Amino acid sequence: MKSIAVLTSGGDAPGMNAAVRAVVRAAIYNKLRITGIHRGYQGLLDFEFEAMELSSVANIIQKGGTILKTARCKDFYKASGRKHAAENFKKAGFDGLIVIGGNGTFKAAHTLWVEHKIPIVAIPSTIDNDINGTDTTIGFDTAVQNAVEAIDKIRDTAASHDRLFIVEVMGRNSGHIALEVGLACGAESIFAPECKVSIQKVCQNIKRGAARGKKSSIIICAEGDTPGRAYEIAAKIKRHSGFEAKVCILGHIQRGGNPTARGRNLASRLGVESVKVLLEGRRDVMVAIKDNKIQVVQLSKNNKKKPINLSDLRLTQILSI
Numbered sequence: 001m002k003s004i005a006v007l008t009s010g011g012d013a014p015g016m017n018a019a020v021r022a023v024v025r026a027a028i029y030n031k032l033r034i035t036g037i038h039r040g041y042q043g044l045l046d047f048e049f050e051a052m053e054l055s056s057v058a059n060i061i062q063k064g065g066t067i068l069k070t071a072r073c074k075d076f077y078k079a080s081g082r083k084h085a086a087e088n089f090k091k092a093g094f095d096g097l098i099v100i101g102g103n104g105t106f107k108a109a110h111t112l113w114v115e116h117k118i119p120i121v122a123i124p125s126t127i128d129n130d131i132n133g134t135d136t137t138i139g140f141d142t143a144v145q146n147a148v149e150a151i152d153k154i155r156d157t158a159a160s161h162d163r164l165f166i167v168e169v170m171g172r173n174s175g176h177i178a179l180e181v182g183l184a185c186g187a188e189s190i191f192a193p194e195c196k197v198s199i200q201k202v203c204q205n206i207k208r209g210a211a212r213g214k215k216s217s218i219i220i221c222a223e224g225d226t227p228g229r230a231y232e233i234a235a236k237i238k239r240h241s242g243f244e245a246k247v248c249i250l251g252h253i254q255r256g257g258n259p260t261a262r263g264r265n266l267a268s269r270l271g272v273e274s275v276k277v278l279l280e281g282r283r284d285v286m287v288a289i290k291d292n293k294i295q296v297v298q299l300s301k302n303n304k305k306k307p308i309n310l311s312d313l314r315l316t317q318i319l320s321i
């Protein structure tokens with residue numbers, strides 16, 4: 001193996017740059033040529049390549065976003081698009097590919113292996129933390145911290161006005177961010193796609209709190225398949241209890257900013273490991289972190305949905321009594 005490439009794909013996540021830095025430096029350390037592919041799989045289709053040097057990744061460990069840029073590539077859903085990508089991969093003389101991204105990125109990587117035997121190692125990086133087989137993903141810790149800092153500010157105004165707030169966090173179809181953020185913010189209730197929390201129950205909690213003098217509350221709601229998104233939940237609470245709720249959708253603010261130390265270090269560990277694993281001849285795998293140890297997980301055997309930690313939900317219920 002002489003020449004490898006690296007790309008970031010799907011939604012950007014804070015820490016992707018630290019991962020790119022680790023891959024580039026580990027590749028050069030191992031005497032490999034390393035190319036950065038711009039805009040994810042789209043760049044592989046469009047031949048958007050950049051030869052990477054040690055200095056290409058200087059001063060990026062602390063930066064959010066991704067210097068390689070990212071994209072969600074529709075052409076990859078088509079066999080013709082993947083064939084074109086495989087041809088470009090071979091034309092460029094690459095011997096291996098490291099992809100940094102989430103579930104969509106991994107699915108494409110697995111399909112490229114199955115259809116065209118492109119040797120790929122994947123690094124889990126998504127704020128959603130919804131990749132089965134790894135305890136956490138690059139970007140999750142920072143996104144949670146971003147959301148917590150924003151909600152602490154919301155709590156100030158909620159307390160000053162005696163208000164109820166529904167705060168919607170990201171997570172696509174999973175409640176990992178909602179749960180972690182809810183626990184850290186002392187939320188009264190959490191709505192996540194994986195768990196059924198009834199509006200009636202939440203209204204009872206608000207009433208019980210109000211009866212003992214609680215004047216403001218924060219409810220966290222994950223985007224995705226919750227019983228209606230934040231505005232709908234606010235309307236339902238109004239119908240059931242008469243309580244008015246303000247709604248705040250945090251949105252993409254969660255994806256930006258400098259990665260936390262934990263996020264950077266995870267990215268550095270997984271980045272270096274990905275090069276090692278590729279050199280060892282492992283294929284169609286992701287490098288993951290499990291019980292604080294780096295592990296290699298076969299992509300073909302990893303198609304279950306990652307469950308949320310229901311005991312944390314229970315904890316939130318106990319603590320918001």
Ligand code: F6P
Pocket residue numbers: 011102126127128170171172173223255
């Ligand atoms: O996967 C990361 C994520 O931020 C999800 O939480 C969210 O549903 C989605 O990406 C938003 O995607 P986009 O930035 O393309 O609108």
